[in-house]
Amino acid sequence: MGVGGDYMRQAFVQALVDIASRDKRVVLLTGDLGFMVLEPFMKAFPGRFMNAGVAEQNMVGTATGLADSGYIPFVYSIVPFSVLRPFEFIRNGPIYHRLPVRIVGVGEGFDYGHNGFTHFGLEDVGVMRMQPGITTIVPADSEQAGNAIRATYDLPGPVYYRLSKKDHLSLPNLQGRFQLGRANQILEGKKVLVLTMGGIATEAFEACKILAADGLSPAFSVISSFNPSPADDLARLLANCSHVCTVEEHYLNGGLGGWVAEVIAEKGLPCRLVRCGVSAVPSCATGSQEFLCKEHGLDRSGITARILAALQGSN
Amino acid sequence: MATIVEEPRKNASQQLAVPPPGQDLAEAAHTGSVAVARFRTANRTSNLAGQGQTIHVAAPSLAPLADQFLPTRMAALEIRRIIIEQSYRAHVGHIGSALSIADIIAALYGVVLRIDSCEDPNRDRFILSKGHAALALYAALHLRGWISWDELNCFCGDGSLLGVHPEFEQRGIDFTTGSLGQGLSMAVGAALAARWQLSSRRVFVLLSDAECNEGSVWEAVMLAKQQRLGNLIAVIDVNGQQALDYTNRVLDLDPLEDRWRAFGWDTHVVDGHNPDELASVMLELDTRPGPPHVVLAKTVSGKGVSFMQNQIQWHYLPLSREQRAQALWELEAIT
Numbered sequence: 001m002g003v004g005g006d007y008m009r010q011a012f013v014q015a016l017v018d019i020a021s022r023d024k025r026v027v028l029l030t031g032d033l034g035f036m037v038l039e040p041f042m043k044a045f046p047g048r049f050m051n052a053g054v055a056e057q058n059m060v061g062t063a064t065g066l067a068d069s070g071y072i073p074f075v076y077s078i079v080p081f082s083v084l085r086p087f088e089f090i091r092n093g094p095i096y097h098r099l100p101v102r103i104v105g106v107g108e109g110f111d112y113g114h115n116g117f118t119h120f121g122l123e124d125v126g127v128m129r130m131q132p133g134i135t136t137i138v139p140a141d142s143e144q145a146g147n148a149i150r151a152t153y154d155l156p157g158p159v160y161y162r163l164s165k166k167d168h169l170s171l172p173n174l175q176g177r178f179q180l181g182r183a184n185q186i187l188e189g190k191k192v193l194v195l196t197m198g199g200i201a202t203e204a205f206e207a208c209k210i211l212a213a214d215g216l217s218p219a220f221s222v223i224s225s226f227n228p229s230p231a232d233d234l235a236r237l238l239a240n241c242s243h244v245c246t247v248e249e250h251y252l253n254g255g256l257g258g259w260v261a262e263v264i265a266e267k268g269l270p271c272r273l274v275r276c277g278v279s280a281v282p283s284c285a286t287g288s289q290e291f292l293c294k295e296h297g298l299d300r301s302g303i304t305a306r307i308l309a310a311l312q313g314s315n
Numbered sequence: 316m317a318t319i320v321e322e323p324r325k326n327a328s329q330q331l332a333v334p335p336p337g338q339d340l341a342e343a344a345h346t347g348s349v350a351v352a353r354f355r356t357a358n359r360t361s362n363l364a365g366q367g368q369t370i371h372v373a374a375p376s377l378a379p380l381a382d383q384f385l386p387t388r389m390a391a392l393e394i395r396r397i398i399i400e401q402s403y404r405a406h407v408g409h410i411g412s413a414l415s416i417a418d419i420i421a422a423l424y425g426v427v428l429r430i431d432s433c434e435d436p437n438r439d440r441f442i443l444s445k446g447h448a449a450l451a452l453y454a455a456l457h458l459r460g461w462i463s464w465d466e467l468n469c470f471c472g473d474g475s476l477l478g479v480h481p482e483f484e485q486r487g488i489d490f491t492t493g494s495l496g497q498g499l500s501m502a503v504g505a506a507l508a509a510r511w512q513l514s515s516r517r518v519f520v521l522l523s524d525a526e527c528n529e530g531s532v533w534e535a536v537m538l539a540k541q542q543r544l545g546n547l548i549a550v551i552d553v554n555g556q557q558a559l560d561y562t563n564r565v566l567d568l569d570p571l572e573d574r575w576r577a578f579g580w581d582t583h584v585v586d587g588h589n590p591d592e593l594a595s596v597m598l599e600l601d602t603r604p605g606p607p608h609v610v611l612a613k614t615v616s617g618k619g620v621s622f623m624q625n626q627i628q629w630h631y632l633p634l635s636r637e638q639r640a641q642a643l644w645e646l647e648a649i650t
Contacts, residue, residue, distance in 0.1 A: 027511075047511075050542075058500045058534035065504020068489060069512065070436075073504075089531075092494050093501065097483055 008139060008164045008199070009037045009106060011146040016074060017044050019153050025070060026153065029063055031056045031077035033106070038076065060086040063101045064093030072100045072153065078112065079105035079121030079162065087127060094158035095133040102153065103160045108138070108198045109249025109278070110292035111165045121162065122278055125197070126254025128160045129226045135159045135180070136226040140201040141169040143176030148224060151178055164199030166289065171201050174222065181228030183237060189219035192307060193237055196247040197223045197256045200298060204247040207303035218245075218307070223256060231263050238264070238271050245274040245307050249298060252277040274310040276303050387590035390458055391421035395619050395646050397454035397467065403639040405471035407479055411617035411629035413451040415554045415587075416521060419612050422593035423519060423550075424455040433461055433487045437516050440505045442490050444498020445523035445552060446480035452488070453477050461487040496529025498522065499549060503535050506547040510604070517602050521550045525557035528566050533578070540579035545605040548597060549580075552587065554616040558630050575609045587612030620645055 017040050020026040027048040028041050042049045052059035056077055063073035075082060082105040083090070094101035105124055112119035128136040135155060139145035145163060152159055173186045186201075187208055196204040201222050208220045221237055223230060238244055244264075246257035257275030264271055278296045285295075293299050297306065385393065394417040402410045423441060430438040443452050453470065456462040462477070462485070469475035476485040480493030489505075492498050502520035509516045526532060539547050553571065555562050562568050576582045585596050593612060600608045616630070617623025620642040634642065 050507075052538055053534070053541075055531075055534035055538065057496075057531040058503070058538055061497055061500020061531070061535065062504035062507065062538065064490075065501040065506070065518075066508050067504075068501070069505055069508030071508060071511075088494060089497060089500070092491065092497060096491055 008142045008145045008169055011142040012163055013037060013040050015146040015149040017041055020045055025072040027071050027073050029059050029073055029075045031059050031081055033077050056081050057086040057089050060089040060093055064099060067099035067101050074102040074104055076104045078119055079107045079124050083124040095131050098157050101158045106163045106165055108162055108164050110289045113289040114286050117282055122251045124162060125250055133157060138162045138197045138224055140222045141171040141174060144174055144178050147176045148178040152180060166199040169199050178224060180225050181230055183221050183223055183230040183233035185221045187220035189217040191242055192218040193241045193244045194218045194220045195244055198249060200247060200249045203300055204303060206300040210300060210304045234263050235267050238269050241271055243272045243310055247276045247303055250277055252279050274306055276306050387421045387425040390425045391418045391590055392649060394421055394451055394454040398450045399639060399642045401450055401470045403634045406633045407471055408631040408633050409447045411623050412448040414618050415614045415616045416448050416451050416552050418588045418590040419550055419593055420451045420455045422590040424459055426594035427597045437514050439516050440489055440518045442498045442502050442520040443481055444492055444520050445526055446492030449481045452481060456487040495526040496531040499532055499535040502547060503539050506544040507542060509546055517546045519548045524551055524553045524568055525562050527568055536578045539607040543604040544607045546602045547607040550610045550612055552614050553611050554614040556616045572611055579606055581606040581608045584611045587614035588618055
């Protein structure tokens with residue numbers, strides 16, 4: 001089965017074909033992944049596509065050499081293989097040399113479900129956010145992904161794109177908006193802000209609807225970029241909130257919740273933080289993305305329960 | 316050949332202010348009192364006054380020549396002298412590794428590399444993947460006129476771009492290295508770019524033999540062959556040593572040539588201390604699309620200094636004052 005409809009990967013490839021048709025510097029390297037995803041680019045630009053084989057370190061090193069010679073190489077693989085396996089190559093190469101290599105990681109959090117732990121993307125935003133020299137883009141839905149890639153593909157330094165492989169991602173009210181280093185407000189509300197990143201935004205949105213039906217109307221925003229991170233936007237959003245709840249398909253350490261904690265502490269905001277995310281190393285038990293998220297409290301009922309418990313605890 | 320005029324050290328001593336090189340400053344300050352260097356040119360005055368404590372440093376025996384180059388053997392000797400002097404002054408090691416590649420570097424920067432200007436986009440590229448031998452590269456860049464004498468004398472000084480490993484912000488250096496097993500990948504990208512841009516520029520990359528312990532080297536080896544990167548030339552400094560032991564006692568690389576050939580590369584085994592042979596082999600390579608090339612340069616770690624040759628400890632040790640004098644004396648004897 002191919003990728004169609006509102007798949008973020010399809011939006012990525014479509015955007016890539018668009019920019020490549022305008023900008024000859026754009027080339028695509030894959031670590032032997034992208035079956036039924038990358039074909040439109042391969043067909044349109046066979047001379048600007050290269051399968052670098054199952055060798056991600058060398059793929060990033062090669063992209064570094066290409067970028068130094070004037071190209072904008074996109075390197076494509078599943079999150080752990082595009083971020084963690086070649087991480088030192090990314091650090092010493094495009095980040096240190098300030099070169100426009102684009103790391104594309106597919107599969108946030110538990111997206112690869114039954115494929116297991118080796119394929120999960122649970123710390124990629126954390127390790128990328130830790131490096132001040134790489135812009136990190138985490139689109140919340142397919143339309144935003146396409147716009148984010150169009151808006152950032154020619155930044156002078158390196159960029160990491162974290163792509164979801166969830167089906168039919170379309171976040172209500174987002175309408176594809178993307179502004180580098182800015183937050184996007186989806187729902188206005190009071191007292192509680194629900195803040196999220198990536199494809200799990202849709203589930204967090206559903207949690208907000210449940211809370212609204214219970215008479216609590218949380219504000220809801222998505223964060224789609226780090227380095228630059230929307231710290232001032234966040235401070236504004238938190239101005240009238242007693243609680244902020246972060247929702248991320250990522251380890252608690254170093255991701256969205258970690259960033260919010262830093263902002264609250266540094267700006268001295270009087271706001272309690274509740275972090276929903278993956279708090280422990282997953283077990284070997286297999287399951288679908290939905291099942292695994294539920295296991296880690298990342299389904300709509302788990303999220304609402306956390307928020308309600310936090311509000312009760314503070315009363 | 317350049318004329319070498321012997322002059323007493325005191326007539327040509329240089330007052331150079333360098334950023335404090337740490338605890339060795341006091342010892343380094345003695346350097347100027349030892350008559351060692353030969354000079355071809357008159358005094359070169361430092362413009363670094365006021366930046367730190369003033370010490371005497373031996374000037375190189377031959378001036379930088381921006382538009383020509385020394386005979387390669389002469390250049391290799393000069394590179395070795397600079398390695399000894401600067402590593403002693405800065406009190407840093409990796410001396411054996413740098414001496415090991417002096418002749419390779421002399422062949423490359425003296426004859427092989429087509430680099431008229433460091434800014435020309437169509438210049439040949441050179442990547443020192445075994446970045447810990449950077450001092451040999453700095454010496455060559457100095458002899459080409461791209462690193463000044465004053466800059467060279469700040470090797471490892473605070474704020475200098477000349478550290479133990481090469482940094483890309485330094486003129487004449489394209490890629491920062493120091494993490495082994497990464498240079499060949501970047502070279503593959505640079506060679507691929509040259510191909511795609513229809514440029515005849517070539518990419519040279521110098522690896523150490525033990526660097527081939529890194530799996531990523533073989534990833535790059537496979538991709539270069541697959542893409543028929545005949546414009547990529549890897550030179551391997553086969554000195555048989557690594558940081559803690561001899562290579563055949565750590566991860567035996569033999570038969571190294573067979574391994575590279577089995578991966579589809581065009582292989583050449585050369586005496587790594589014969590710069591003329593190295594240069595002629597590299598000049599004759601067919602750089603059109605086809606098999607990439609590897610030159611296995613048989614070398615001796617610490618080459619030129621008897622007490623360093625083939626000795627494991629000289630991967631790390633810095634020189635004492637007496638060892639420096641001995642090393643320079645031996646290098647003088649080569650001429």
